[in-house]
Amino acid sequence: MKDKLLFVGLVFALLLNITPLFSKDLKLLQNITGDYAMQNVMERNCLSLNGEWDVMVDPSMLGEKKKWWKIRTPKNNHDFLELKYEGNYRLKVPGDWNHQYPEFFYYRGNMWYKRNFTYKVESGRRLFLHFGAVSQHCSVYLNGEPIGKHEGGYTPFQIEVTGKIKTGKNYLIVRVDNCVTEKTIPALQFDWCNYGGITRDVNLVSVPETYIRDYFVQLCQDDEKHLQVHIRLDGPSCAGRNVTLSIPEAGFKKNITTDASGIASAVFKSKFELWSPENPKLYEVNISTASDTVADRIGFRTVRVQGEDILLNGKPVFLSGINIHEEIASVRRRACTPADARYLLGEAKSLGCNFVRLAHYPQNEYMVRLAEEMGFLMWEEIPVWQNISLNDLDVRRRGETMLNEMISRDKNRCGIIIWSVSNETFPSAKGRLEALVCFVNTVRNHDNTRLVSSALHGAKAVKDGDRYVMRLDDPLIEHLDVVGNNKYMGWYEPFPCDGKNLHWEIGLGKPLIMSEFGAEAVYGNDIDTLSVNSWSETYMEWVYKEDIKSFSNARNLRGTSPWILFDFLSPGRSNSLYQNGWNLKGLISPEGNRKKAWYIMHDYYGK
Numbered sequence: 001m002k003d004k005l006l007f008v009g010l011v012f013a014l015l016l017n018i019t020p021l022f023s024k025d026l027k028l029l030q031n032i033t034g035d036y037a038m039q040n041v042m043e044r045n046c047l048s049l050n051g052e053w054d055v056m057v058d059p060s061m062l063g064e065k066k067k068w069w070k071i072r073t074p075k076n077n078h079d080f081l082e083l084k085y086e087g088n089y090r091l092k093v094p095g096d097w098n099h100q101y102p103e104f105f106y107y108r109g110n111m112w113y114k115r116n117f118t119y120k121v122e123s124g125r126r127l128f129l130h131f132g133a134v135s136q137h138c139s140v141y142l143n144g145e146p147i148g149k150h151e152g153g154y155t156p157f158q159i160e161v162t163g164k165i166k167t168g169k170n171y172l173i174v175r176v177d178n179c180v181t182e183k184t185i186p187a188l189q190f191d192w193c194n195y196g197g198i199t200r201d202v203n204l205v206s207v208p209e210t211y212i213r214d215y216f217v218q219l220c221q222d223d224e225k226h227l228q229v230h231i232r233l234d235g236p237s238c239a240g241r242n243v244t245l246s247i248p249e250a251g252f253k254k255n256i257t258t259d260a261s262g263i264a265s266a267v268f269k270s271k272f273e274l275w276s277p278e279n280p281k282l283y284e285v286n287i288s289t290a291s292d293t294v295a296d297r298i299g300f301r302t303v304r305v306q307g308e309d310i311l312l313n314g315k316p317v318f319l320s321g322i323n324i325h326e327e328i329a330s331v332r333r334r335a336c337t338p339a340d341a342r343y344l345l346g347e348a349k350s351l352g353c354n355f356v357r358l359a360h361y362p363q364n365e366y367m368v369r370l371a372e373e374m375g376f377l378m379w380e381e382i383p384v385w386q387n388i389s390l391n392d393l394d395v396r397r398r399g400e401t402m403l404n405e406m407i408s409r410d411k412n413r414c415g416i417i418i419w420s421v422s423n424e425t426f427p428s429a430k431g432r433l434e435a436l437v438c439f440v441n442t443v444r445n446h447d448n449t450r451l452v453s454s455a456l457h458g459a460k461a462v463k464d465g466d467r468y469v470m471r472l473d474d475p476l477i478e479h480l481d482v483v484g485n486n487k488y489m490g491w492y493e494p495f496p497c498d499g500k501n502l503h504w505e506i507g508l509g510k511p512l513i514m515s516e517f518g519a520e521a522v523y524g525n526d527i528d529t530l531s532v533n534s535w536s537e538t539y540m541e542w543v544y545k546e547d548i549k550s551f552s553n554a555r556n557l558r559g560t561s562p563w564i565l566f567d568f569l570s571p572g573r574s575n576s577l578y579q580n581g582w583n584l585k586g587l588i589s590p591e592g593n594r595k596k597a598w599y600i601m602h603d604y605y606g607k
């Protein structure tokens with residue numbers, strides 16, 4: 001009887017041109033069931049709360065105790081009131097505080113932000129406050145009441161405020177804290193600028209009572225002919241609802257019905273022009289129910305590993321990459337606008353790249369979307385960087401949450417082909433392997449349409465006759481699809497031999513990406529010497545040439561991404577003559593001048 005029913009079900013599904021769910025795709029339901037921010041906030045009905053906010057700086061961390069989130073008006077002439085936001089500092093949102101006032105440049109601590117706004121509440125709608133990112137942690141208060149908190153400075157979150165927003169005047173207060181501790185991610189030390197502030201867009205989003213909260217629309221794993229669709233409605237009448245997915249340009253239109261928990265899943269036969277760096281084709285995708293509709297632009301491609309190759313749409317691809325921090329170095333601030341993204345990615349294009357490693361944290365959504373539109377393949381990672389206490393359960397929980405928030409936001413971006421779980425953690429650190437394997441498994445459970453990697457380090461050269469062989473013994477390798485290798489020969493350590501005699505045997509059997517290499521130079525310093533202490537472009541150029549010579553001795557090399565596109569701020573950089581708080585490994589100076597090494601990479605990618 002069971003078999004008969006199954007057979008009838010199958011015939012019915014085929015008649016409707018629906019392929020029954022494969023178990024591997026079913027697993028991905030986890031992808032859209034978490035309590036993360038809604039998909040594609042940019043296309044919703046939003047009131048932008050960007051702009052100038054009044055702020056109070058709170059270095060002694062008094063605000064929480066003194067309830068700086070509750071604004072009173074004096075009742076009479078004798079009612080003393082000290083608290084007042086207006087009249088002193090104002091900060092632009094989105095934006096870091098570091099660049100907006102010189103006295104905030106190195107500030108680490110609490111900053112209280114306040115913004116008034118008026119609103120007209122409509123019945124039958126739900127309201128959410130959506131933050132693109134707040135660096136690093138925050139507490140949010142609306143009209144004098146605490147409404148939510150968030151940890152981690154690089155991922156979005158939303159707080160429902162239905163019934164809490166009034167028609168007329170409202171005020172929103174956010175306590176932003178950019179302090180890091182041994183237990184935060186990133187932890188106490190990291191080599192970039194710990195910008196503080198409400199660094200990405202803030203929106204008040206209005207949606208129907210039952211709304212399209214999330215969706216995942218991508219090709220099935222290794223399968224160009226099938227589209228997997230998971231859609232999640234949220235609200236009182238999310239069960240048994242009809243949802244329409246249409247992709248007009250491809251003549252694709254299907255209806256699916258949600259289950260008791262508001263989720264509709266299906267796999268459909270499909271035929272799309274595939275996305276690639278040469279043809280970054282995106283389709284307009286519309287998802288609608290009787291009460292809600294969301295439009296997106298989505299591309300379709302497959303990516304997988306075959307032996308030592310990375311196959312994009314079934315064909316081997318070499319990743320000509322560059323590392324990028326989310327920073328506009330010339331004005332010493334966090335990048336946060338579409339124009340910023342265009343500038344950074346424009347420079348990556350000029351270098352000849354088809355791949356960007358978004359180091360070392362999820363960057364803003366403008367960046368990811370534009371990169372995809374411009375045809376960049378992407379590596380996105382969470383800021384699990386070097387000395388992090390992965391043995392600590394709180395740290396692991398934070399890492400898991402960040403991974404989930406990152407994947408949740410960007411799972412429809414086909415340009416992202418690699419999720420990275422960490423950068424340069426130490427294999428000998430307690431609990432490190434166990435924690436990272438959990439992270440890898442989390443990624444696999446959420447998304448089987450991309451590859452998993454980590455930027456490893458610690459490779460050692462071993463003499464083998466008249467050549468040297470670089471090897472890396474890291475037990476994490478067997479858990480990864482693609483191995484990232486960071487190595488700074490010629491900078492933190494000498495080259496063991498000439499580049500042409502140096503061979504690489506790291507992660508053989510899998511694709512290898514040289515995820516970081518390089519050296520520092522002050523732009524314009526062209527002292528003609530090969531001394532590492534010269535900080536000269538000549539020396540940096542030589543390092544690149546030697547690195548590149550050695551790369552031809554790496555059988556499984558499938559990508560390179562030098563460190564890094566631009567010089568960047570890093571307050572811990574301590575050479576007072578040359579660095580003064582800057583990491584000078586950029587191929588381009590903060591003012592936009594190309595160093596000699598830029599031309600070496602440009603030539604390499606040109607070939």
Ligand code: GCB
Pocket residue numbers: 191360423424486516563583585
């Ligand atoms: C690394 C790190 C990166 C640093 C870079 C450097 O290995 O991954 O975050 O900025 O080296 O310049 O030392």
